[in-house]
Amino acid sequence: MQVLSFIISIFSGIIASTIMETQKGHTHPVTHIINDIARPLIEMGFEVAAGPEMETEQYNFDILNVPRDHPSRDMQDTFWVKGLKETVLRTQTSAVQGRYMETKKPPFKIIVPGRVFRNEATDATHDFQFHQVEGLVVGEDVTMAHLKGTLNHYLRKLYGDDVQTQFRPGFFPFVEPGVEIDMVCFKCGGDGCPTCKQSGWIEILGAGMVHPNVLNAAGIDATRYQGFAFGTGVERLAMLKYGITDIRLMSSGDLRLVNQF
């Protein structure tokens, strides 16, 4: 019933006032979230960067400290493109790290929104295509405290001033130390509910200090520069924020989803 009255409240206003006038179109929820993330970070001096969705293994894995034949490549089931040498659909927006660092010298702060692909069975919470936003900051004195400050700053802009986060150990081959970042569940406020699997926390970001191997591979002197990186899954945030129950709706081209935003 709540749902019904919501729809009525949205549409009755429009219809009562006009019949033939053009209705405004709607923005896809993924775009809403990407822009919600990008705006505060751009305000903080970040540059938006991009890279191709069809990527070489070199940028998608090798440069990111993911060795060939290493089980950590199993973490990301990959699509390979036939007929093109060592070419994949990128599994992570981190693939842009190497491309950016090879051409730009530190210091810099970038974010990379974009689509990524995973070759895994699809269900209500997994799809083979989705979006990530990656962040990368490299400078002479960039620390984990800066990572914490930056993330909390933009999360507060996104979710309000009372946002609470916790860092836990995590592993991503291209960072060391690596962390997972949880936010207090916005459904239950930390008491525990089905959304947060009763833990009171929701995992929203992976992050860490850029691994020296990554800097060195991109031609940046790791003894002089250090940095942090973070990444988040956009559809997951959209699903959590708006209560969307099936990720596959996002790529369905269905206005029954989009028109609600």
Add this chain to the structure above:
Amino acid sequence: MDVSYKWLAEEYFNGTLPDPRELVTRITKGAFEIEQVTPQGDDYLIDVDVLPNRAHDCLCHRGIAREIGVLTNTPVTEKVYEPVPGDETLREKLSVTIENEALCPRYIGRYMANVTVGPSPDWLRERVESLGQRSINNIVDITNYVLFGMGQPLHVFDADKIEDGEIRIRSARAGETITTLDNREIELDETVLVIADGKDPIALAGIKGGKKAEVDEHTTNIVIESANFNSVLVRKIVQKTQIKTDASKRYENGITSEMAAHGIEMATALIQALAGTDDTVVAPCTDVYPHSETQATITVSYAKINQVIGIEVPCDEVIRIIEAFGFPYDATDTDVTITVPHERLDMRIAEDLIEEIARIYGYDKVPEELPSAMDFAPTVLKEFYYRNKIRQVLNDYGYSEVQTYVLRATGALVLENPLAKDRPYLRDNIHDGITDSLILNARNLDLLGADTVNIFEFGAIFTPEREYTALGIGYHNPKRKKSKAGEQAALEAVLKKLSEDLGIEVPGDIVDRHEGGATVQIDFTALIEVLPQPDTYDTVLETGAPECTFAPISPYPHMSRDIAVFVPSEADQTALEHILTKAGGDLLVRAPRLFDVFTKENEDGTSQVSYAYKLVFQSDERTLTDEEVNEIMETVNAAVIAQGWTVR
């Protein structure tokens, strides 16, 4: 990986551990995520999501116990199994040869005679069963106990079935086969490493034993294997044979060769104790280990620790944490050097040690700071700017943004390993995806409260020559005849609008789709080349963020009914809508949609207004029947008539 709470408590903490809830919180915050805790009799099964870099040492109870020891600052007690020297006269019972030491860095075999295969004692059966494993017999259970206890995979062969008392670790020969313990016959080739006797393969190295030298209830003499195999090789054999075992999982992740010696001594002692007889004899280990592993050292300065974490961790705290891990160390005023334990294959550089210090010290103690001012001038990314600018223009013009799948049934590039056989191609145009979306949404126009479908999508297009971003726009007016629908003209108007707003001619080929609708594809990547570089994002990133909760989409069909009502011209239109909504009931999915209005002058000088509305009905639980909807419409009509109004 599943660990038993009781196993941890009894074997490593003298029976006392924090209660499971508290323990799970400590492990989650300081080491690994816990997937699930399942009560199981007087025990709890804890599913620990061991991080990939700790799969070298933590896919076992001992590894998890050591982590808990550090996290709770509690000493860990570990039972030590003293080496059994063995009877030298039995040495000739077994010979071991490694053909390629890169593939098998260490192999220890040990012959034992006169053991009795039988049921396990209760305590061992309980351990094995606590992890959901089936208790087989004392010998097999002991190998599992060692694997899940310390992480060293073992195998036991029936010594009397090993031809010539000879074990060779060699590549399989083309044409050879092995029948595994679970009776699968596997064809082998040179890429597979096997354990062979004088003649045949008797095990797939690091993965599974074979039928030929299987231990059964008649077995009295055995050979215990404790070895290490190359992780990449095991991974490849697993992929090839599609056999995954608890042993292969550990080898694939890489373990230290040093552990093999501890594994074999633990197994020897347990077999003597649980399967031994008065006549049991033990041969010395036959240990082929050409290059013993050296221990890594890591030196880090206190300054570097602080520089990475961004907080000054006191020196004595650094030392306390290093001692809690049990890392041997040397410290100076400025630096500390640790010797990395063999099993910690993940620790090689300063940052690895910094991570250990930081997570135990506590990430919650890391302060929040904003990065200091940087000598960096960010530029506006044209692609991001114009994508959003165009999105706003199209939104204002009544077009909604969709996303469709990149993988399709046709295209110019195909995947090596598609997920779905019916869509192995990367899309080479955006028309097709847009058209699918037009057709889908045309079916739901009443539900959407619209007469036409107006959509756009930004998406990557893949050709062997280049990847580029296309802007696809689609328009469909299914309620009109194709010839009168004006679909191409609508898109021409969109292109004109875009050209005006962007200040340049926006080219695009409009395609009339035989399925219905028209689409246009614009080469966005080429378009932005000729657009000016903006200095700022200004307001293009604004999306008017909705504060809403998504209303789930019903999987059942909807039904539409029209109703036209004559009301006196002074009557309130909102009142009519309110009555329609109320009488329409719970199955009415959206507000009544007005689609026609006209005024009729009566002869007596009064006037009446006719309002025509579309009502859409749908259930979240079932397909509605015509009768059901007709009944609702009768209620609606009655409600209108009750007001003294006329239903046309």
